[in-house]
Amino acid sequence: MNADIKSLVAQMTLEEKAALCTGASHWTTTPVDRLDIPEMVVSDGPHGVRRVPDVHSISQKSLPATCFPTASCLASTWDVDLLREMGNALAEECIALNVDVLLGPGANMKRSPLGGRNFEYFSEDPFLAGELAANFINGIQGRGVGTSLKHYAANNQEFQRFSISAEVDERVLREIYLPAFEKAVKQAQPWTVMCSYNKVNGTFASEHYHLLTEILKNEWGFEGLVVSDWGAVRDRVAALKGGLDWEMPGPQERRVKAVVEAVRAGELDEAILDESVRRILTIVFKAKQTPKNGAFDVDAHHELAHQIAVEGMVLLKNDGLLPLQGQQHIAVIGRSAENAHFQGGGSSHINPTRVSVPFKEFKAQAGNAEVTYAEGYPTDNSFRQDMIDQAVTLAQSADVAVLYIALPTFKESEGYDRTDLDLTDQQIALIKAVAKVQPKTVVVLNNGAPVAMSAWIDDVSAVLESWMMGQAGGAAIADVLFGKVNPCGKLAETFPLKLADTPAHINWPGEAGRVQYGEGLFIGYRYYDAKSLPVLFPFGYGLSYTSFAYGNPKVSASRFKDVDGLTVTVDVTNTGKVAGKEIVQVYVHDQKSALVRPGKELKGFAKVELQPGETKSVSIQLDFRAFAYYHPKHKQWVTEDGEFDLLIAASATDVRHSLTVTLESTLNLPCLLDMESTIREWMDDPRGRLVFGVFYEQLESEFRKIFGGGGEFSDDEGGIGMDVMDMMGDMPLVSVLMWQQDALPMHPEDIVAGFLAQAHSLK
Ligand code: BGC
Secondary structure, X not given: OOHHHHHHHHHOOHHHHHHHOEOOOOOEOOOEHHHOEOOOEEEEOOOOOEOOOOOOOOOOOOOOEOOOOOHHHHHHHOOHHHHHHHHHHXXXXXXXXXXXXXXXXXXXXXXXXXXXXXXXXXXXXXXXXXXXXXXXXXXXXXXXXXXXXXXXXXXXXOOOOOOOEEEOOHHHHHHHHOHHHHHHHHHHOOOEEEEOOOEEOOEEHHHOHHHHHHHHHHXXXXXXXXXXXXXXXXXXXXXXXXXXXXXXXXXXXXXXXXHHHHHHOOOOOHHHHHHHHHHHHHHHHHHHOOOOOOOOOHHHHHHHHHHHHHHHOEEEEEOOOOOOOOOOEEEEEOHHHHOOOOOOOOOOOOOEOOOOOHHHHHHHHOOOOEEEEEOOOOOOOXXXXXXXHHHHHHHHXXXXXXXXXXXXXXXXXXXXXXXXXXXXXXXXXXXXXXXXXXXXXXXXXXXXXXXXXXXXXXXXXXXXXXXXXXXXXXHHHHHHHOOOOOOOOOOOOOEOOOHHHOOOHHHOOOEOOEEEOOOOOOOOHHHXXXXXXXXXXXXXXXXXXXXXXXXXXXXXXXXXEOOOOEEEXXXXXXXXXXXXEEEEEXXXXXXXXXXXXXXXXXXXXXXXXXXXXXXXXXXXXXXXXXXXXXXXXXXXXXXXXXXXXXXXXXXXXXXXXXXXXXEEOOOOOOOOOOOOOEHHHHHHOHHXXXXXXXXXXXXXXXXHHHHOXXXXXXXXXXXXXXXXXXXXXXXXXXXXXXXXXXXXXXXXXXXXXXXHHHHHHOO
């Protein structure tokens, strides 16, 4: 322990220590004046700074700050450098606005597209989300401002978010819901991690010893403090024991008293309290090393928000109408053209420094074209045929119609989940009516999560997904529509055809206090792959105004040791007429494994900028974890000898090259055989096979004699019409021997115990 902090902890009274472990206000730690322990200020996050003027008040209009695009848009950039740059800018704003720790990023998985906070989360893929979160954190913390990685863990829905228990297997947690947190902790050491509201397998995340202490702190080496989500603590003493260092918000006199009493009663070891105090003080003093106040460059940050929005826009459909060129008369329709919909509702809501109005930005780039406007749909959910009629009249007389459609807040926000994937009835009717009279129709969407489009997508020429695009997004849309920039974003989540196709559909949103993660490892593209289900737009998909060819795929070794990893290389050529950026993805497919694995998993990606005709060689590293899976019995990440396919792809469904490599595992795992192990398990285990192999041969021939034949569906005289070996393979060895008990020299249990002793003694 740092000497100063150690001595401070020693000087603090029990009451002071208990008070420090709970906030002093909605946004501050508890200072201890007599020991010169200052207060630390935190603010939401994640895509802007929501600093209220008086940090001791609960809710006030926050100070102006740059509203960057939300996480769905950020993730679609697949641009780790840009996220670091955004982190730098956020840190500058925190410094100017006197904020020590920004509450973000969110690293939860998008289990269902219905999740109300999906707009605040990056992806359905843990590798991508982890890379983005780590870079975002490094960008902020590199400038001396802290972050809060949230919401740990399994916060994947808003329905009963304060209480519901996410029922998730250990393997699924380790492979799907935790890796983004793990990567961010290991690569970026966030100053704080925020626990989620919900329970995980029956225990509140705020009290979860396995998640907070065993995994986060002990296994991953998290050095910072764990803060509760606001109001997530039920039992303060249990939470301290679980590993929750700092409760927010405060003050909570009753909780402080409970901690003091628990220590006095010997119910809570004071060393546990001291450890939380140490963690909190370490971060409080670290924060104070960065002097605060000053100003930030409002223009430069607006421009950065603009650039990020450009990179995050995903062109979903284009039959050649885009980029717009040479039109005389353009009808712009939709109220989000005038009233930019650029962020989501809830705790992440930013008071922007300025807002680019999409319609104004559009007109500014439309040259001499006449640009007319109709509102198209109302703010509420009412159906207004008159607005549709007006839009149709306008569209009819124009060369092109551009529809700006924003999913309204009543359909998508923090606090509640969506109930469907649809736009409003009015919006769907509007698109259809306009497209009927104007085939050259472009739909520009503003939303934080996938919407269904089957009802109208075939009727329109182009669709641009522009997300909750941040305060400068209006300009970014115009840039893409007129070809000032070439769109390059790719989806970080699958757009399904319909709700009923989605992975969690029959296990959503849970009941009687529990939500069963029944789809297991198979969320997002892992699910659609496994089911061979068609989707509207796959993970990793996005169009460009140019085209790219992939060639000359190579791998650094065709046979390799897991710990050495590999490098995959591919040449990418811009085969079109304009400069553009391509996002290359590498997925790994394990040809054979002891436990079920998804058909392919993203394990690397790279973004490359290319001039027309230019070729660049792109290299992607794959490490041990790219090939490993979490074994619940071994309680560790394991690799197995064998063949793996490396899929070099432009999207999850557009694989351009496949290379096969052979992995040699360096692991020497302990033997898992026990009294219940099946014949197949004995024969699949290298030690089991050594010990039991010869006996197995005898056993097999005995069974052939008894049941006849032994070939497939043997129906010889005396046979029982089934494949003996298939039948026996999945029976415990001991049960098989029981049948033969009379013919055996010893009791079957003693025989198996002997085999087990031998197998477990082998190295
Ligand atoms: C949200 C957090 C947020 C906190 C403080 C909570 O309700 O879940 O994401 O950081 O409030 O506003």
